[in-house]
Amino acid sequence: DIQMTQSPSSLSASVGDRVTITCQASQNIISYLNWYQQKPGKAPNLLIYAASSLQSGVPSRFSGSGSGTDFTLTISSLQPEDFATYYCQQSYSTASYTFGQGTKLDIK
Amino acid sequence: QVQMVQSGAEVKKPGASVKVSCKASGYTFTGYYIHWVRQAPGQGLEWMGWINPNTGGTNYAQMFQDRVTMTRDTSISTVYMELSRLRSDDTAVYYCARDWTTMVRGVKFYYMDVWGKGATVTVSS
Numbered sequence: 022d023i024q025m026t027q028s029p030s031s032l033s034a035s036v037g038d039r040v041t042i043t044c045q046a047s048q049n050i051i052s053y054l055n056w057y058q059q060k061p062g063k064a065p066n067l068l069i070y071a072a073s074s075l076q077s078g079v080p081s082r083f084s085g086s087g088s089g090t091d092f093t094l095t096i097s098s099l100q101p102e103d104f105a106t107y108y109c110q111q112s113y114s115t116a117s118y119t120f121g122q123g124t125k126l127d128i129k
Numbered sequence: 130q131v132q133m134v135q136s137g138a139e140v141k142k143p144g145a146s147v148k149v150s151c152k153a154s155g156y157t158f159t160g161y162y163i164h165w166v167r168q169a170p171g172q173g174l175e176w177m178g179w180i181n182p183n184t185g186g187t188n189y190a191q192m193f194q195d196r197v198t199m200t201r202d203t204s205i206s207t208v209y210m211e212l213s214r215l216r217s218d219d220t221a222v223y224y225c226a227r228d229w230t231t232m233v234r235g236v237k238f239y240y241m242d243v244w245g246k247g248a249t250v251t252v253s254s
Binding site for chain 1: 164166173174175176179188190191224226231233236238239240241242244245246247
C-alpha cells in the first residue's frame with residue numbers, strides 16, 4: 022500500500038496567518054492527491070483534488086501544489102472557520118485509497 | 130440535491146456483526162462507486178473499501194478483507210457495509226462517501242465528493 026505522511030501533526034496559528042501543511046507519498050502518485058477538511062463531529066469536506074484544483078464553493082484562500090511524492094496545502098490568510106483537521110488522500114492506487122494521519126490546526 | 134443518508138447508531142458486543150446502511154439520492158445510484166471510511170475516537174480517517182453499485186463489485190482494504198462485506202440494493206439506492214467478528218477497536222464512526230471522477234488536463238482524477246453524516250458503532254461487552 023502507498024503510505025501518506027503529513028507534517029506537522031498539529032499546528033497553532035493566528036487569524037490572518039499564512040499556513041502550510043505538507044504531505045509526502047511513499048511512491049510517485051503523480052497528481053492523484055486530494056485534501057479534505059474535517060471539523061469536530063462532522064464528515065470530511067473536499068477542498069482540493071488533483072493536487073491543485075479547487076473544489077467548487079471552497080474559498081480561494083485555499084490552494085494546493087506539488088506532484089510526484091511531495092504536496093502542499095496552503096491557507097493564505099487564516100479565518101476563524103479554518104481551524105479544523107486536514108487530511109491528504111491519494112487516489113493513484115484505486116485499489117487502496119490511503120489517507121494521511123491528519124494535521125490539527127488550532128488557534129494560537 | 131445529492132445526499133447520502135446513513136443508518137443510526139449501533140451498540141454491539143465483541144464477536145457480533147454490524148450492518149450499516151447508506152441511502153443515496155439526488156443522482157444516478159448506479160453511476161458512481163461508493164466508499165466506506167471509518168474514524169475511531171480521536172483518530173484519523175481509515176479507508177475500508179469501495180463498492181460498484183452497478184455491478185456489485187467490491188474492493189476491500191487488506192486489513193478488513195476477511196471481516197467486511199459490502200453489498201447494494203439498487204431497488205432502493207442503498208449500499209450496506211457489514212463488519213463481522215467485532216472487537217473493541219472497531220468502535221468508530223463509519224462514513225459512506227460517493228466517488229466522483231473528473232477530467233483535469235485530459236486525465237481522470239478520483240475523489241470523494243459527498244459524504245454521509247456517519248454512523249457510530251460502539252463495541253462493548
